Amino acid sequence: MTPAARVAAAIELLDDILAGAPTEKALTVWARGHRFAGSKDRAAIRDLVYDAMRRRRSLAAIGGAQTGRGIMIGLARADETDLESVFSGVGYGPAPLSDEEKAAGTAPSEGAEALDCQDWLWPEFKASLGEEAAAAAMAALQARAPVHLRVNTRRTTLPEVQAQLAAAGSETQPHPLSPTALEVVSGARRLRNDPSVLSGAVEFQDAASQAVSDLVPLPEGGRFLDYCAGGGGKTLAIGARVRAELVAHDAAPRRMADLPARAARAGLAVRCVEPGNLASEGGFDTVLVDAPCSGSGSWRRDPQGKWALTPERLTELTALQGEILDLAARHVLPNGRLIYVTCSMLAQENGAQVAGFLARHPDWTGTVTRQFTPADGGDGFFFAELIAP
Template identity: 75%
Template sequence: MTPGARVAAAADLLDDILGGAPAEKALTGWARGHRFAGSKDRAAIRDLVYDALRRRRSLAALGGAETGRGLMIGLARESGHDAALLFDGVGYGPAPLSEAEAEAGRAPLDGPEALDCPDWLWPDLQDSLGADAAAALAALRERAPVHLRVNTRRTTVDEAQAQLAAAGTDTRRHPLSATALEVVTGARRLRADPAVLSGALEFQDAASQAVSDLVPLPEGGRLLDYCAGGGGKTLAIGARVKGHFVAHDAAPRRMADLPARAARAGLAVHCAAPDALAAEAPFDTVLVDAPCSGSGSWRRDPQGKWTLDPARLDELTALQDEILVAACGHVAQGGSLCYVTCSLLARENEERIAAFLSAMPGWTCRAQHRFTPADGGDGFFFALLGRDVDTTQG
């Protein structure tokens, strides 16, 4: 496919996505319907679509319209290209610019438009992040880096880097975690890398690894991952400390491949049904990686930035409160409850901790930490809550 044909395909896909189609579903459907497109074409079109979604507001301003075609015109102009040369109507490329399109477009306005943030959310992000808000949002406009976690039960960081380099993938250490590597070149071939398939490496964002590093667990202790999802944080914790690991999720299908991944990593993780948790309790540590807006990872899922609304945010904060109260009942006296979100919003983070402490006597907040995309990974919030020892017993 020519560059113009790729732009035309991306513009059509964006129209579907702007109309409400999930981005991944639209891209998968396009690939199935266009078997002639090679892997490089599919990757290039995916990149165009996601670049446009990350920068939807600013590109619409530059391109003069919030349509697939307008976003592609805006992307060309942002890149310093003459859009008229790309939109030339040759072959399967996009039709030539109309006179109105050639004259339309302007520089995005400072603030939420230039930072590609919904207007309603901008005050919340400013209140939540203060002086760091602009830098965090600027980072969310870019593609997410590819990070790997080295499983130090299987290999060392130096050995992993050498093995990857020999196979054509260059990496560098990431400052957020001692086990984190950032892929510099050769990212697309990693899915088939033997080190990944063997459990020596896992795909995991560096900030997610840093959060896992903060989760306390005594050697041989018991940990419950209450909202486990794929279980990546449990695997990271299990790589640094021996213990008994139990995973739970309200949608068990999310944990489908966790036992196999754990076995490859040299760990045993028990996936427990909801009605079995009472028998497994209590735990030294309960990790709650709560459902959230995902605002810290919007460069990976930029569509979420535009579909979130105040009503959905209210639903999420209510759910977070419910989950915290339910999970804390599984913590042993003197144990730890870790609350984690991949959100940048204080409404999902500090305010939820304050609400929990107000409603649940006997708990204290021992530590809090925030990571933003400007730190080089996804945005995360971590709070360590402690359950006081009941000295009246025994």
Template identity: 55%
Template sequence: MTPEARIATAAELLERILAGQPVERELTGWARRSRFAGSKDRQAIRDLVFDALRRKRSLAALGGGETGRGLMIGLIRDAGGDPDAVFTGQGYAPSPITDPERAGSRPPAEGGEALDLPDWLVPALQVALGPGLEAAALAMRHRAPVHLRVNVRKIARDQCIATLSSEGIDTRPHPLCDTALEVVSGARQIAGSQAYRAGLVELQDAASQAVSASIPLFNGLKVLDFCAGGGGKALALAARADVQMTCHDIDAGRMKDIPARADRAGVRIRLAETKALEQLGSFDIVLCDAPCSGSGTWRRSPEGKWSLTPERLADLNAIQSAILDEAARLVVPGGRLVYVTCSLLRAENEDRIAGFLAAHPGWSQGLTRRIGLDEGADGFFLCHLQKP
């Protein structure tokens, strides 16, 4: 495919995505229908779509409208290119720029548009981030780095760096966690590498690794990952000590890949559906990576930035408080409840902890930390709570 054809395809896909179709469904469906497109074409179109979604508001201003074409025109202008050289209508290139598109082009307005944020979120993020708001918003406009977690059960970090390098994957240590590597080049080779297939590494953001590393462990502890999802944090915990690791998720289907991942990593993890938890007794440590807005990961999933509403945030707050209440009952006296979100918003973080402590006399707050986008990873919040 020519560069012009890639832009035309991305514009068509964006039209359907802007109309409400899921991003991954559109990209996957197009790839299946378009056997002529090679892997480089598919990746290039994916990059164009995600780059446009990360900067939807500012690109729409530059491109003359919030349409697939408008976002592509804006993307070209933002990069200093000439859209007329691409939108020629020749061959597979998109049709020429219209007079309304040309007339509608303007610099992004200050505030939410220039920051590529919904207007209603700007005050909430200002409260949470203070003077760091602009830097965080601008960071969300760019791709997230790729991080790996070294499986210390199987290999030391320095040896792992050398092993990955021999397979054409260059990495460097990340300062957030002593198991974290940042991929410098060769990221698209990870899934097929021997190091990955042998369980020496897992794809996991450095901030997520730092969350797991913050939890003190020793052999024999009973540990529950209460909102396990795919089990990334549980795998990281199980790699550090011989704990009795249990994973639970209200949607058991989310845990379907954990047994294979645990087997590859050389660790043991038990899965427990909700009814089975009652039979397992209490746990020394309960980790709650609660459902949230995902605002700390919007570089990876930019559609979440535009779909979040005040009503949905209020619903999430209620879910988060209910999860904290439920998880607290599963902690042994003197045990630890670790609350985690990948959110930047106080409403999902500090406010939830304050509400929990007010409703649970005797509990105490321990280590509490925000990990910002300026630390070279996703945005995370963690808080350790001690049961009396």
């Protein structure tokens, strides 16, 4: 496919996504219907779609329309691409620009539009982080997320992994957020099938997620419960650092389906417990609640989520977070730790949740809190440590 044909494909996909189709589903359906598109074409189109969705609002302003075509015109203008070479109608490329399209488009307004944020959310971000930090975080969300690896130091070392990956054509460098983190500088796409990944010596994990895992306190030989385990990435990171009894739980057990095999590759034992069986497990030294949230810290990876969040959905999430914290607290041993984590940057989901929990449980103590934002080099995360009486 020519570069122009890829842009035409991206326009078609963006129109489907703007109409409500999930991004990944739209990409899959398009690929099945266009078998002639090679892997490089599919990857390039995917990049165009995600780049456009991250900056959807500002690009629509520059391009003059909140449509797939308008957004891709905006992207071409923002990247100083020759419009006539792309919008030419040649080689399955998009049709030439009309006189109206040539005249349309303005610089995005300062604030929410320029930073690609919904109007109602921008004041919330400013109140949560402060205006300067909020602007830096939102600007970081406009770009692609870096690819980070977690090195399983039970199995190998960072220099060994770097040398192995370099020999296979992938360049990496240590990341300052965590001593186990590597940032992939080049060759990221070939890593999925790299022996280091397949053997469990390396896992894909955001550097800030690793930093949060590093902060989780757990005594050697202690009992650990990941209450909202999902895929279990933080459980594996913690298990690589501390020898302990590792138990994973999730309200939707299917999310943990791959965890036992991943743990075995990493040289760990993780026991998955379904909700109905958790009460018989007794207490834990550390219980981690990686709570369902807006995902605002990881919107680079899921830009559609940035545009789909509503005030009503945020209210639902904060209510759920409070309920989960109260339930998880029942499994903490006396003087044990309840760790509350979100991949959000919004105070309603973070500090306000901690304050609410302490108000409901005045015999508990809040100690450490930490907020990471994408401006720190990883995803946005919040961490809080609560101590049981």
